[in-house]
Amino acid sequence: MDLIETKFLKLAADNAPGQETRINRIGDSGSVVALKGGELSGVPVDFSHGDVDAFLPSPGAQEAFVAGYASGGRQAYTEYRGGRQTRQDLASKLAAFTGKPIENDDSLILTPGSQGALFLAMASVITAGDKVAIVQPDYFANRKIAQFLEAEITPVRLHYAAQTDRAGLDLDELESAFKSGAKLFVFSNPNNPAGVIYSEDEIGTIASLANRYGVTVIVDQLYSRLLYDGKGYTHLRAAEIDPDKVVTIMGPSKTESLSGYRLGVAFGSLPVIDRMEKLQAIVSLRAAGYNQAVLNAWFSEPAGWMAQRIAQHQAIRDDLVAKLRTINGASVRTPEAGSYLFPTLPTLSVSTLDFAGVLRKEAGVTVTIGTEFGPRHKDSVRLNFSQNHQAAVHAVDRMVQLIQRYR
């Protein structure tokens, strides 16, 4: 096997969220799992991502796209970092949202999805052999991007299971990672998959450790608008931290259901954003020009729209958490933000990967296996509960029944 094949083995995407339709067999080793009992009928639910037919794209988005198309060449061919007017507009909106000015619109770049922002940002800070601290569990691509860049990963645990007022970041492990020479720390806040929010104290400690050890921090705040129970949220960039060492990533794909346009934004450190644009010039050129216009409608949703969307998600969350807690031996922390549940399942007679296959095949329910978010999470699955409420409840009912069968 040559170098490139070895490199790509680490990037296996077969079990990544959204790729389940490509899996035609049950079983992680080619073996067929013996099915127990008959199929459980019900509306199929794909918990691997949100359902934009249940939660429609935010008002004004498609109209903004159509207006962008109508404005022609100016919108089709923007600077690689994105159209100036849109960047200026976003800079002021995101400064207001995060509670700290954005120095100039050049310190903000539009990308094809927040995934695009994450890749560009990480590749603009670390290269082969550099050390990067990555939270476990966290978004699957953090680890895989580091692997693609041939960086050295130092895992930092998130003790998310206990229902406390902290996310549960292991600050000792974080400091050890920084001490041992980490150049970069990447984390999502709210955490994907656990749905927990880092406390003001945790953010403050991250900031002061980053300052002390000269570490750059990339924070993925994709879900920072979808907070439950009036929970507070501390923006890292507004903390006491060297502004050249922080990049914040956001995007309208999740809460606003605009994933079909692939839009993301990164803002903060001007030196890093400058490199990101250079890299974007050879990776995808720019976020699709017409699509960029959709961002003009972002953070301008009608009054009450966001509050309603949050309330609807919170109601689904509460129903699903209650169902999952009826499972003997399972545990789940109530998420404080976002639309993910990350329960730990009881011991089953099959692997979690096989169980996910059975669940898809016998009950029409798709979940993402925990190991996508870190190698320790063999007993967990992730559910994106941005779904039709009733369908989601019934799907978790079927999951509960199958867990009984496969104990």
Add this chain to the structure above:
Amino acid sequence: MDLIETKFLKLAADNAPGQETRINRIGDSGSVVALKGGELSGVPVDFSHGDVDAFLPSPGAQEAFVAGYASGGRQAYTEYRGGRQTRQDLASKLAAFTGKPIENDDSLILTPGSQGALFLAMASVITAGDKVAIVQPDYFANRKIAQFLEAEITPVRLHYAAQTDRAGLDLDELESAFKSGAKLFVFSNPNNPAGVIYSEDEIGTIASLANRYGVTVIVDQLYSRLLYDGKGYTHLRAAEIDPDKVVTIMGPSKTESLSGYRLGVAFGSLPVIDRMEKLQAIVSLRAAGYNQAVLNAWFSEPAGWMAQRIAQHQAIRDDLVAKLRTINGASVRTPEAGSYLFPTLPTLSVSTLDFAGVLRKEAGVTVTIGTEFGPRHKDSVRLNFSQNHQAAVHAVDRMVQLIQRYR
């Protein structure tokens, strides 16, 4: 300067096509060039890219987008390699176009622009230290992607200047590069920037050399639908070549003026396409879902539409070539395809970069400097003549006048 800064120095995008609006000064070394004579008035023309207000997006594209949006979640969340129906449809259209079956729709991936396809394809074949053969002159990103991947570049000259029935690839240099261990050969056909088509004999030789030395070939055929004077075109993938060693890249951004949607497609080698999907999963996830629907209208343009578009471009080409040939000491080969002119300018009193700055400032004419396409091309500039016909003619008039001033 640390490693990452050194790495990004090579990726400077300041003079890349489309980035000229970011340049506020004249002069490549911070010095201000003394301006000679007054401003030359006229409609500003940006030859760095095509003008989609002059050549409108192909019929049916926006309607296909709107239909894609209306179909909701299915279109928003496709497999990372793109929606299955669109891939199947494209596989049969592109097989017909290139004259060879596409084995299955999995050997085709949709990407954010053909730029996205190029990055993913190159990164799926070579890694740090690998050798890659790159044509000079050729598309600017070929070289920069290789540099980002820390591959070792072996240049292969294209002797494009003579008006022959060959593109002019130096086949001896190509074989030397292959002999010395190149793992990959990347080239555009028709060539960007020179607008020349590789002859059947040249393509056959590339194929047989690739077979002999086990080299993978990525061919960027972005302009292969825009051929003048009934010129023939040989598709590399239809030649005698190991199908696992060829990736063909196309997209509707140029001839069809659909750049604002950022869509590309790569097809061929299944092992390489599989890796490209794994990498896309961490680089941009997928081509924007709604945008993918635009590809349903591609290769389905109304009868006569393409012939008319070609005739219009050919008329502009002929007028501009005639104007450029009036310049004493300049030379230009008549392009056989695509919408680029790549003239060599006479010796001027300022550098080509400074002249490009003067031209933009004094005459409202934007061109791309030749060194973006290879270090040897210091005396050339590239013009994308997919522009309003009259405006383009007048802009080249102004360029001719300024060349006289700066001799």
